[in-house]
Amino acid sequence: xxxxxxxxxxxxxxxxxxxxxxxxxxxxxxxxxxxxxxxxxxxxxxxxxxxxxxxxxxxxxxxxxxxxx
Numbered sequence: 482x483x484x485x486x487x488x489x490x491x492x493x494x495x496x497x498x499x500x501x502x503x504x505x506x507x508x509x510x511x512x513x514x515x516x517x518x519x520x521x522x523x524x525x526x527x528x529x530x531x532x533x534x535x536x537x538x539x540x541x542x543x544x545x546x547x548x549x550x
Contacts, residue, residue: 504539506530508548515549 507527508515517539521529530546533539543549 504533504536506533506539506543506546506549513548513550515543515546517543 502519504517504519505521506515506517506529507521507524508530509527515530516527517536518524521527530549531539531542533542
């Protein structure tokens with residue numbers, strides 16, 4: 482019984498980060514401005530610049546991208 486409980490805890494601990502929402506940095510190629518979004522599917526005409534686990538990491542990466550200036 483104990484090994485099943487340990488296995489369940491391990492499965493949940495590895496699956497939880499995969500369920501977290503990702504933040505995408507998208508570039509508008511005409512204006513050269515970047516935005517962050519949770520769902521890039523509706524951003525037609527935009528170029529995906531990266532996928533990040535948190536908004537803070539996405540904003541830090543966006544400020545470092547020279548194309549987003």
